[in-house]
Each structure stands twice: as structure tokens, then as C-alpha cells.
Amino acid sequence: MLEFTKRIDNKIGLHLRAAGEFVKVAAQFRSEVTVYNGDRSANGKSILGLAGLAAARGALLRVVVDGPDEESAQRALAHLFDQKFHEE
């Protein structure tokens, strides 16, 4: 099990489209992905769950990956945060 914490700093937070980008990446891996925003958590492969986290710009998200390909999953997802979810 691996985890990392990153700040959401794309323009309007983890809205539907950004959540979609996250799911696109998460779904490529067999590992389970769970995302925490404070005390809320969501399945990282569910766009509705992620959008429902209400993660506004500036929110700190903790991402936990667990499974056979967790290392590459962690790298890919962290990269997505750095790329601001392909928005800008």
C-alpha cells in the first residue's frame, strides 16, 4: 500500500472534468485507489465519488493505492496533479 498527498491547484478544483481525468488514469491500473479529502473518502475509479468529495482549489488530497501495480499507479496519479489534470 502506497500513499501520497497533493494539493489541488487547477483553476476550479476537482470538478467533474478533472475527476474524469483522474478516473481515466486510475482505471488503467489493477490497484485499488482511494482518495481522501479530510474525513470524506471516495473510490478513485468513480467519477461521481470523486466529484462528490467537494475538493475546491487548494484542498489537500490524500491518495492511497493498493495492489499489484501500486507503484506505477502512484507515479501516474501524482503526475496528473502536477499537470493540473491537463487543464491549462
Add this chain to the structure above:
Amino acid sequence: MSGNGLEKVGGAGSAGTAGERREIVKRGISASPGIAIGVAFLRDPEHLVVPRTRVPESAVESEIELFQQTLAETRNEIVNVRTLMTDRMGDDHGRIFDAHLMILDDTTISEGVFRLIREKRYNAAAAFNAVVEDIIRSFQEIEDEYLKDRYVDIKDIKRRLMRNLLGREKVGVEKPDGPAVIVAHDLSPSDTAQLDRDATLAYVTDLGGRTSHTAILARSQGLPAVVGLESLSGMVENGDTVIVDGNTGTVVVNPREKTLQDYRLEAARYRELEEQLLTLAGYPAITLDDKEFMLAANIDMPGEAASVLEHGGQGVGLFRTEYFFISHEYLPSEEEQYQTYRSVVEALRNKPVVFRTLDIGGDKIASYLHSSPELNPFMGWRGIRFCLTRKDIFKTQLRALYRASAHGQVKIMFPMISQIEEVTKTKEICAEVRAELRRARFKFDENVELGIMIETPSAVAVADHLAREVGFFSIGTNDLIQYTMAVDRGNSKIAHLYQNLHPSIIRFLKQTVDAARKRDIHVSVCGEMCGDPFSILILIGLQIDEFSCSPNMIPEVKRIIRSVTFDECRALVRRVMRMRTTADIEREVEGFLRAHVQRGGAAEGASE
């Protein structure tokens, strides 16, 4: 948001039980005058009436199958729309549909639906409705405004999938059987554009204010409307009797016999008054000291042209072309536009018609044009900004307008001007269009007058420069007030800051008129301010050349003009120009109105 999905489910098919239900009286905002009594038709695309049945055990698996098939069907539909949008508008516009597809694929939905079907024996439609309403509710609890807004995407998917589901179950009424009072939580311009004017008696909505688009549309159609009723749509069922009093902003649902009688009398009285005002139609809009003003109408659709003349309008001061675009599922062709504009011009029989070019954006959105949501649409890609980047759409419209000029008096007006470069660029495009039409040997008027809307503070500030570039100004007071006071007119918490008579607004009006006077160009006011008796006096005193308002307000504006003197209104303006607060100005104008207008009146004015 009214009620939850399941309550509505219970209401299905119970129309016609009106007699047993108790009378409900609600006050809202009076958006368009008149009184209508009729049956309610709930127009609520977000709250489809979803049938709820109990699925027998033997049918559970086939119900699940039905849902899975519908999911697949809806999925294909969205894939097709995405391809279409990507081809037409680029990859970026197609991308939002990726998110829609992922929502459909999200197991939160399918698992929730399967569970309700298996464990509670819900039918597929009711199960899906319950699951999605739950999700929408959880989104609405989000405090961040931007994130919260995204539940509209989920509603969009709900609508699409539900339509496919209900289509199979052969349920869901789309249009009223006969004339009805349209009741809705909110009506978007595209909703209202699809409603049949002849089947509509009045509009009643939970949301909106006096200057929302439902209100403006109702006034231009001459139909009563009450808006801002908060939660009324949740209390009404299809077929309920509803009284809509647009004069006082009152709505009565399931009225008692006595209430009904009172309103029938009131409606008759009002009709009589209206007819009296209509007799003014043939008289000029002239003050007691012989200063004449031009009265024109704001309309949205060709069908309203007749009512302009009927109410004594001397032309169309504002034809909003965007409703024509919004009511289409696709971009209307040059030929379609030409036929529409031509029919308006011909109906006006050589009286001037000012066409405002496409003012898409803000709260008016055609789904095929403007798919990516903006953070701040009123400050965004709208009006001339949209047209100058979508030159293809703009030129098609200009060609159609120029061609229509062969059949009557066409003027063209450009919205949302905030800098002079926009005007020079637009004039170049108009010249290109004329050259193309000349080459193609179309008949058109080479001298179609070009004008601009003055609706941004920056346009007011440089009005002297702008006046050298164009043939006329039209002051759009709704947006000018919104931008000047920095107030969202739809937000009830700050709506009180939206003030017609704020000192800044009166100064801006004066500055604009002065700039126009210096270059000797025509200046009109086409905002809703024209329908407000207080403001009319100020506009007269400022020597605005033309008033353009909803057709059914023309007689009342005329009555006011005919009962005052220009001199006294000018003196009134001089007095209020020195005042510091809206309250002081309103008090002064109110006193004036009482002293001059009430003693005047229609009959006296008309006898000259």
C-alpha cells in the same frame, strides 16, 4: 430545489383531483402584467414525472436487463454527440462528454439501481430516479459554488437516460393538451423558446426576477408572469386550477369558488383598462408642450410583430435575434435567417426594425454553440466578443440581415461593445459582407444604419469616440446597471443594489446622451427601465429620442409622456443630478409623478 424525486413519483397520474385540494396563495415577483386563470402544466425537465410500479419477482431480471440496455443505448447516443461536437468545435468541446460517459459507467449508479430493483422491487425508471436524485442532493450540499454547479452535468445525463427509459415505457407528457399556465422551477431561454405561444396562458416559476429572461419574454408576448415563487412548483400538480395575477405578483392554486369569482371580475376590469389604453395607439407620443418621442417595441420572435403595431409602436427598437438561435437544435442557415428577418421587416410595413446581432453567452446559451461552461458568463465570451471570434456565424447572420434590408427598413445593432476596436473590426466585416452580396448580385440596402448597444461602463466612458463611428446608440439599461453596480440581477441577496435611479446610472445616461447629441446621432433606451414610470420621467428629461419596451407597455409609456411637459421633466433631471442617493431621487420623482401624471391621464391627453 423542490422536493425529492420520490415525492414526485407519487404524484404521477393524479391530475384532475384539483377539487379536493386546499387553496394555496403565494406572493412572488410580478414579472409581466395581466391576469390569467387556467389549468397548470408542469414544465419541469429536471423533474420528469416518473412512473413508479412494483416489479414482481419474476420480472426483476428483465427489469435489470432493461436498465442495462438503456445504459448502452444512452452511451451510444453520447458517443455520437461527442463525435459531432469534436468535429464541429474541436476536441476541447467534445471532452466534457467523456465525463458524461464516465458517469454512465460509474458503478455507483448501476449498483444502486440494481439494488433498488432487487431489494425494493422498484421499476428501472423509479430506481434510477432515486439514485440520481441522491447524487444530485449530495452535490448540492457542496459549498463551493463552482463545484456545486457541476450537478447540471448529472442532470443532463439523467434527462437523456430517463428519456430513453420512459420512451420504452411509453410514459411522459411533453406538451399541454390545450392552453395552460406553464409552471416550472425555472425556465431557460431554450425551454421557453420551445413552448407554443398559443398554448400558453401565463408563466409561473420558482426562480427568477423582474429582469430574468422568462420575465422579458412574457412581457414581449403580452402574457402574465409571476416569478421568484421559491417553492411553488412543488405544490402544483398537472391539471390544478391556477390563477396568475401578474399585476400584484400573486398566484393562487386550487382557488375556492369565491376567490375564482373575484378574480374573474378583476380580470374583466383589467381587460377593460387595457382596451382603454389601446385606444391611445393612434395618438403620437407627445408631451403637453409638444415634444415628440418615438415609441418602439422589444421583441424576440416574428410572431410578435403584429402586436407591435396593435399597441401603437412606431417600429421595433430591439429585435433580439438570439432566441431564434436558441430555439433551434442546430445553427440556422443563412436562408432560414433571411426568411425570418424578412418576415419581421415585412410585418412592420416599412417602419424601422433594429436587429441586434447574436447576443449569445451570459445566461442565454444555445447548446450547440457554447458548450464549455464559463466561471463568470456575464463577464465572459458573449455578444460581439463571441461574434468576432466566430466570424463564420457572424457573417452568415449579417448576410441574412443585409438581404432582409431589401424588404423594409433594417438597422443593425451590435451588443456588448466595450472598446472602439470592436466597432472598427465589425464595420470592416460589414463592408466585406456588402462586397460579397454585391458580387453575388443580391438586392440590399447599401446604407443600412449600424449602431451599438451602450451597456458597459467602458462604452459610456468613451461614448464620445464611439459616437463618431456609428449611426445610433441604444442604451441597454439592464446590463448597464448590472455592470455599473456590479450586481447580479438574479441573486436575491443583493438584488436591492440593482437600482434604475442610482446617481451613477443617471450620470451615465446623461453622459451617453450628451455624446450622442454632439455628433447628432439617435439615442434610444431599450432596457426594461423604459417600462418603469419613475424612470420614464427621467428619460424624458434627459431627452432620449426613443423608448423601446415590451409591446404591451407602449400604451402606458405613451400615457405618461402625454401627461407631462418636457420642460418640467428637464427641470426634474437638473434637480436629481445634484442628489446623492437613490432614495432622495426616488422621493423627488415620486412627488413629481403624483403631482403631474395622475392628474393628466389618458382621456385628457387623447382629446387634443
